[in-house]
Ligand SMILES: Nc1ncnc2c1ncn2[C@@H]1O[C@H](COP(=O)(O)OP(=O)(O)OP(=O)(O)O)[C@@H](O)[C@H]1O
């Protein structure tokens with residue numbers, strides 16, 4: 001089966017498109033990939049949208065993103081010489097605008113109109129994965145443990161840590177099955193926001209700015225005192241759960257912006273490893289994925305705290321760290337087309353295994 005996975009995540013850097021072939025046993029082979037950056041003004045606008053935004057704005061973005069995703073699909077088809085009839089489906093995550101699993105009723109919103117995408121590309125689209133998990137009583141996130149098990153499962157206990165805007169952890173047993181999964185807390189989001197504000201850059205490349213600062217331990221302890229870090233899974237967050245407004249609620253910040261950046265990097269590293277120590281079920285090693293895996297200073301801080309447990313990257317396991325999620329959604333979309341019921345009960349708290357997502361025919 002040949003699928004395209006489309007992932008645009010909470011860092012709002014754009015869309016990753018992966019062309020993935022699956023063998024009879026569901027093992028994936030990456031056959032092509034492309035990344036399209038969001039236009040800067042779109043990313044800035046998306047960053048302002050939340051549950052109180054005008055419906056008109058959301059609907060316009062929903063339609064516009066479908067065209068943006070369609071152009072990424074066409075560019076990937078052209079780059080790989082793949083005919084639309086040779087693609088079984090496009091698995092679309094969409095762009096999360098708001099995630100409120102604790103609301104009554106629980107809600108989550110990903111935009112990018114699948115009907116328009118199917119109509120424009122002439123390829124079936126599978127979307128609304130999170131909505132079906134919510135409907136089944138789950139948190140709606142993280143879904144990654146399902147495909148982390150398929151991509152990184154091995155003969156020993158392992159944790160997979162995706163570091164995008166948000167950091168999420170998958171706990172895999174020795175048979176490669178997902179035991180649990182949850183959002184650990186901030187991934188890149190606070191470091192990115194602080195770099196945008198003080199460096200006018202989208203992120204702190206390789207964590208160099210953070211490395212030039214000093215971690216303020218008393219301030220770090222105050223940040224780590226947030227009750228979310230002690231809350232047992234299942235748990236998931238919105239990108240705004242840990243934003244600069246949250247940061248500014250805490251007193252005693254160091255004067256130098258570089259020292260705050262160093263402390264934010266430590267917050268991500270410490271909260272991830274603490275979560276592995278508390279709920280990771282004693283993994284023999286840890287695989288790190290997502291754009292945060294490219295942050296050498298962050299990787300070093302996580303590896304130091306994990307010692308002697310080895311820290312591997314997606315590349316070490318044969319998949320580019322930044323393409324794991326797009327590949328993973330291709331895997332989820334294939335499962336939907338096959339009618340596979342996926343079991344998220346121990347991950348999101350869903351009541352029963354369900355076929356995730358809806359199919360929008362070409
Ligand atoms: N060389 C680098 N140094 C430091 N950080 C990097 C580097 N390359 C990418 N990043 C980080 O990765 C982020 C993008 O990662 P990614 O594409 O995984 O985000 P995402 O898909 O939005 O995440 P998610 O959906 O999992 O929240 C950037 O915003 C930046 O913080």
Ligand SMILES: CC(=O)N[C@H]1[C@@H]2OC[C@@H](O2)[C@@H](O)[C@@H]1O[C@H](C)C(=O)O
Pocket residue numbers: 009010096098099108140141142143144145162164165166167168183236237325
């Ligand atoms: C609501 C939403 O989009 N959540 C994302 C976000 O980005 C990382 C983390 O928070 C994770 O829970 C999830 O995405 C990944 C792909 C997941 O569902 O596993």
